[in-house]
Amino acid sequence: MDLSAINPILLVAALMSAATPILLAATGELVVERAGVLNLGVEGMMIIGAICGFAIAVETGSPTIGFVAAAVGGALLSLLFAFLTQITLANQVASGLALTLFGLGLSALLGQGYVGIKPPRMPDINFGPLADIPVLGPILFSHDPILYVGLLIVAVVWAVLKFTRVGLVLRAVGENHDAAHALGYKVVRIRTLAIMFGGACAGMGGAYISLIRVPQWTEGMTAGVGWIALALVVFASWKPWRVLLGAYLFGGITQLQLNLQGAGVAIPVEYLAMSPYVITIVVLVILSADKSAAPGSLGRTFHASS
């Protein structure tokens, strides 16, 4: 066992990258749930984003266009969910599960021609001399642009929810859709937009896996990250900064256990592999013990006539 082989600076830098897919998907889902909609289709929207981003990046040679395509793909798939739950008033849980299964199947079909291809690489942002600062340089200034976009989205979502009227109306719709309707707010429209935002974020999260984390396409490559993102939103008590904390915790332990495996620690690999899930859930359960409750209308079907 050789723990000195683990470089803490590289570990922190790597965990930020490992956490980004979950962070993006969970932030999107947070907005959806704050608007009162429970979309269990995160996994399906992520995998669709992964293949859309991958395919378009390969065809155009531009990873940036790939990410845009991933966001569009995720949002389009989420529109299906919005149609089912907001227009035809279908059950949200069943529709979300169906969306995941549909997304997994459709992505396998779309990705048939892309197995074994290497996508164009997205270069890291060049911060010039900033990257040479000891410790901080490699941690903060040595990443690809999407990672910063992810952090920016968290900050923007937090600020919008807390300080703007748009955020207030969104929270109001999620808290009590009947009252919001009585005051004249367009519940279905607001929720549809929130669902599309969630889909776009999940799509980008998926593309981050297929274009940056594991630059290749394999079927089902999101491997349950969408479900972790869903759990993260709940355990983070629907608060953006806690989602960031939870995502980094999960990413960090994932990296750490990989390093520990590499260093040959005398713990069975299975225990190490499950540790990110266990520790993240334990920490967030402890954090969520305070009385911040779920949005009042979460998962309830809204019908304007009642």
Place this chain on the structure above:
Amino acid sequence: MTELLSLKGLTKAYPGVVANDDVTLSIGKGEVHALLGENGAGKSTLVKMIYGLVKPDSGEMTFDGEVFLPPEPRAARAAGVGMVFQHFSLFDALSVAENIALGMEDAPKMNTLSERISEVSDTYGLPLSPDRIVGDLSAGERQRVEIIRCLLQAPRLLIMDEPTSVLTPQEVDILFETLRKLRGEGTSILYISHKLEEIRALCDAATILRLGKVVGTCIPRDTTARDMAEMMVGKVLTTPKRSGVSLGEVVLELDGLSLPSPSAFGMPLRDVSFALQKGEILGIGGVAGNGQDELLAALSGEMRAPAGMLRFKGQSIGGDGPVRRRQMGVLAAPEERLGHAAAPDMSLTENAMLTGAVREGLEQNGFLNWPAARGFAQTIIEAFDVRTPGPANAARSLSGGNLQKFVIGREVLQRPEVLVVNQPTWGVDASAAAAIRQALLDLAEAGAAVVVISQDLDELMEISDRFAALNEGRLSAPRPTEGLTVEQIGLMMGGAHGMEVAHV
């Protein structure tokens, strides 16, 4: 008096029912106009059209001389119509200031808004702290949030839908002071209620609706409450009467019952004590949300109580669940008809089975005797004049009043020794309410002990022997209803809750 709002021939039909049929009325500037009618008379539909939530099928409205047809509430608010809703349109998890901002067109910055809220609440004697979370407020305070939300927009017409149903008599007096101040400033008020004495005290004119049609207008000051009631109901009312049996031994005893509330925004029960005698009706009043639901749950067995706090004929029953209590003869009918007292999508037979299985012997060794259950349901339908094609119909398909008769009848016919009912006549038309009250009186006369939890003080005064009030989870000492004044009742309910008379 010049006219502010005038409605001509407004008609709105829903599938199977004409909610408003050729309704015409006019409200002058600075007039307090009452809209009277029973539940289902079409009052709510009418104000929803004025507030832009519902579009009329035909007819026209003018507001201040101009044609008025708001496509959405936003437009109505912009024209100067404010509305205080009956079922509060508030968001529990948001603060007072955020709730108010949501009801305004161009809300100012939060700290400016907070200042204006404090200003208005000061002027009109409606104390309210802008930073508090609405879920923690009492019903009276929640109503203040709604009123201030309207006042901040300087409305020319204020619509109030049953504003006093959640207030103590003292709070009602103060609200009326505020409304009279507003009238003095030239604001018109459309006041919806079925409480006739209040209308007589406050309103300048009244329009009475029955089954969607205008059946009369009157000057409330010059009309007796009885005449207005008969216009509203369309027939002569009989008041329930009782023979006044002597009370027997104590059957149910609560001794310092304290329980936490199961819901986050609920009210814990604090040291509730009373003793209930055979043949007695105990009326429990109080503003909604002061522990009524929790008390019913504690008595029915949905919430278990520690040993010794709850005794039936001297035996502790705190740890027994609803089924065990039903076997002994302690029955309950909760407030919420659909979803709590009855399963909405199940038939009346199935609903009769659900609570009647134990006492009516509808179940043997785990097997259900459906013919017997159908017979029981049929008996209820006949005995309580429930209007339905038959026991195979779903509970959801019945009107509120009919389902309420079924739910109460189902318990009454099981020969309870103790019956606990919460809001037995809520949302029920006057003749059905009278029938339900009479059934409760008859039950007590036959020797059962009855606890009636209600927000309708007139009802409690009419049928109960003793009266107690719940306030913040505490029960006042029960007092004989005879000779109890409204003022004393108000004080038992918690007085004015810190409200003060407006000082404009």
